[in-house]
Amino acid sequence: SQQGEEDPQALSIQEGENATMNCSYKTSINNLQWYRQNSGRGLVHLILIRSNEREKHSGRLRVTLDTSKKSSSLLITASRAADTASYFCATDEGRKLIWGLGTSLAVNP
Amino acid sequence: DAGVIQSPRHEVTEMGQEVTLRCKPISGHNSLFWYRQTMMRGLELLIYFNNNVPIDDSGMPEDRFSAKMPNASFSTLKIQPSEPRDSAVYFCASVRGTEAFFGQGTRLTVV
Numbered sequence: 001s002q003q004g005e006e007d008p009q010a011l012s013i014q015e016g017e018n019a020t021m022n023c024s025y026k027t028s029i030n031n032l033q034w035y036r037q038n039s040g041r042g043l044v045h046l047i048l049i050r051s052n053e054r055e056k057h058s059g060r061l062r063v064t065l066d067t068s069k070k071s072s073s074l075l076i077t078a079s080r081a082a083d084t085a086s087y088f089c090a091t092d093e094g095r096k097l098i099w100g101l102g103t104s105l106a107v108n109p
Numbered sequence: 110d111a112g113v114i115q116s117p118r119h120e121v122t123e124m125g126q127e128v129t130l131r132c133k134p135i136s137g138h139n140s141l142f143w144y145r146q147t148m149m150r151g152l153e154l155l156i157y158f159n160n161n162v163p164i165d166d167s168g169m170p171e172d173r174f175s176a177k178m179p180n181a182s183f184s185t186l187k188i189q190p191s192e193p194r195d196s197a198v199y200f201c202a203s204v205r206g207t208e209a210f211f212g213q214g215t216r217l218t219v220v
Contacts, residue, residue: 043209
């Protein structure tokens, strides 16, 4: 079952612009993670934010979490062509991760 | 560490044939997950193991699918008999704490 729902489904921006992706979920969580998937490859962990955190940074990535709205956002600043990929959020359900369908980001040079 | 290793990377088989996908998790990770990814359904959890024991196989689509983890360093996902609707990319992921480490996947095409 899919708990996380990312939006938009697809996003196309110019290099240097910021990209914002959102994720909504349904049940209470302990943490929420964001992953990136390059075409034809496996998913790679980007960042984890715990339920008691509101914002977290890692390099050009900024993640926010609003547990009252059951939503999270991933901001990529100063985007690069190499950021072109699909981005997924995942929430925890016991030992399982529940995945959204992803946002496909295209960064045009 | 070489990461999670899956084989084969690509598999093309005829309907009705048996298919076996293989996964070598990262040493020391005690949980292993098998996923299937398609455009229509996204990433679906098929089964996961903890300390080599199957914990939840509710995502396995039907009896044609089976998975084993005979030891901490090896797991297989078998489809017998295969059908065209099984065509997808199958990922194995080993987990340390809350972070999942994915293999490169096996792209399965059943014709």
